[in-house]
Amino acid sequence: MVVLKRCVDVDExxxxxxxxxxxxxxxxxxxxxxxxxxxxxxHRHQVRVVAVAADTESARVRAGRLEVDALVDHxxxxxxxxxxxxxxxxxxxxxxxxxxxxxxxxxxxxxxVVAVWGPGGAPGRTTVATSLASALALRGLRTTLVDAxxxxxxxxxxxxxxDEVSGLLSAARLTADGALxxxxxxxxxxxxxxxxxxxxxxxxxxxxxxRPGVVEHLLEVARACGHVVVDTGFSLEDDPAGDLVARPGxxxxxxxxxxxxxxxxxxxxxxxxxxxxxxxxxxELRERHTEASVRVVVNRxxxxxxxxxxxxxxxxxxxxxxxxxxxxxxxxxAADRALTAGASIAEAGDSEIARALGMLSDAVVPPPxxxxxxxxxxxxxx
Numbered sequence: 001m002v003v004l005k006r007c008v009d010v011d012e013x014x015x016x017x018x019x020x021x022x023x024x025x026x027x028x029x030x031x032x033x034x035x036x037x038x039x040x041x042x043h044r045h046q047v048r049v050v051a052v053a054a055d056t057e058s059a060r061v062r063a064g065r066l067e068v069d070a071l072v073d074h075x076x077x078x079x080x081x082x083x084x085x086x087x088x089x090x091x092x093x094x095x096x097x098x099x100x101x102x103x104x105x106x107x108x109x110x111x112x113v114v115a116v117w118g119p120g121g122a123p124g125r126t127t128v129a130t131s132l133a134s135a136l137a138l139r140g141l142r143t144t145l146v147d148a149x150x151x152x153x154x155x156x157x158x159x160x161x162x163d164e165v166s167g168l169l170s171a172a173r174l175t176a177d178g179a180l181x182x183x184x185x186x187x188x189x190x191x192x193x194x195x196x197x198x199x200x201x202x203x204x205x206x207x208x209x210x211r212p213g214v215v216e217h218l219l220e221v222a223r224a225c226g227h228v229v230v231d232t233g234f235s236l237e238d239d240p241a242g243d244l245v246a247r248p249g250x251x252x253x254x255x256x257x258x259x260x261x262x263x264x265x266x267x268x269x270x271x272x273x274x275x276x277x278x279x280x281x282x283x284e285l286r287e288r289h290t291e292a293s294v295r296v297v298v299n300r301x302x303x304x305x306x307x308x309x310x311x312x313x314x315x316x317x318x319x320x321x322x323x324x325x326x327x328x329x330x331x332x333x334a335a336d337r338a339l340t341a342g343a344s345i346a347e348a349g350d351s352e353i354a355r356a357l358g359m360l361s362d363a364v365v366p367p368p369x370x371x372x373x374x375x376x377x378x379x380x381x382x
Contacts, residue, residue: 011333023046023049025049026052029059035296040212049070051066054074055075070086114262119281125231130345134341145191145197145229146198149201151233153199156200159344175211212252215260234256235254263364266295266297268296268298280313297325298326324363334351345357
């Protein structure tokens with residue numbers, strides 16, 4: 001056994017591993033910069049990762065999340081040589097993974113993660129995401145709205161949140177330190193009794209600070225507190241440079257949200273250009289083989305276009321098999337009123353589009369039967 005080098009930090013460890021001379025790396029589990037991306041780079045260079053930490057539940061959870069190959073208690077360092085010489089201990093990895101899973105509530109108590117995605121051209125992703133989250137909160141459901149758009153997140157502006165601290169970047173730092181669960185409340189901004197917002201990037205060029213694994217972990221922690229609505233970017237392209245350098249691709253925020261989501265709302269506009277982009281987007285999303293159910297939302301529907309909802313539904317079903325197709329009217333007055341007031345459409349008063357968004361929220365998260373009966377009676381009375 002040869003001790004090749006004592007590295008002063010994780011960056012030097014990654015540089016050393018790229019030389020191809022090391023087989024195993026011994027790291028402190030709480031070392032700054034040790035995150036899923038760093039472990040993935042080490043594994044990419046065929047370097048096993050043996051972590052040293054106190055044998056606690058939180059350490060086992062962090063080890064499972066980082067996917068290290070072995071975890072050695074710092075009070076039992078005489079076991080370290082055996083861990084270095086052993087092959088990957090699948091039992092240890094499985095135990096760590098189970099420990100991480102135990103932090104989440106039972107599947108029946110877990111909230112739903114709904115990702116709002118759509119092609120380029122500003123079809124109204126943020127408007128739908130903010131309104132859906134607000135509608136769920138108005139029904140008394142605890143909801144977290146996450147801005148994960150790597151190009152131009154604007155959830156904070158839509159809801160009048162004048163906070164320069166990015167919740168997403170704070171979550172990225174806490175994830176790297178293994179402290180997101182304990183300090184999750186510090187990354188959220190309360191909008192009401194039932195709605196909290198995790199604001200997005202303050203500048204689009206800071207997407208590089210959100211390492212792979214952050215969005216997935218953030219959404220899993222958030223769903224333990226209730227339902228989660230994620231506003232995503234428009235592009236689903238992989239970054240070809242991701243295989244050559246350690247930095248993540250820009251679109252990994254969007255791809256990670258779609259991977260975790262239970263349901264994806266695909267937003268498009270009803271005009272010819274928007275429908276063409278929607279059709280291409282549905283094909284591209286299908287090629288991603290996402291396991292989430294897909295629901296299409298056609299925004300800015302108006303009679304002057306010359307086609308009916310049935311015509312558009314037939315077109316959509318020619319490219320995908322969505323759970324349902326929903327239509328939002330082109331109610332510019334209500335949308336402008338909400339935007340200038342710093343509120344969601346669901347909170348900006350009764351309007352045609354607010355009622356359509358309420359029906360969309362009921363479809364995404366069905367209310368209890370008594371609530372639906374009361375709503376039906378209210379509509380009949382009207």
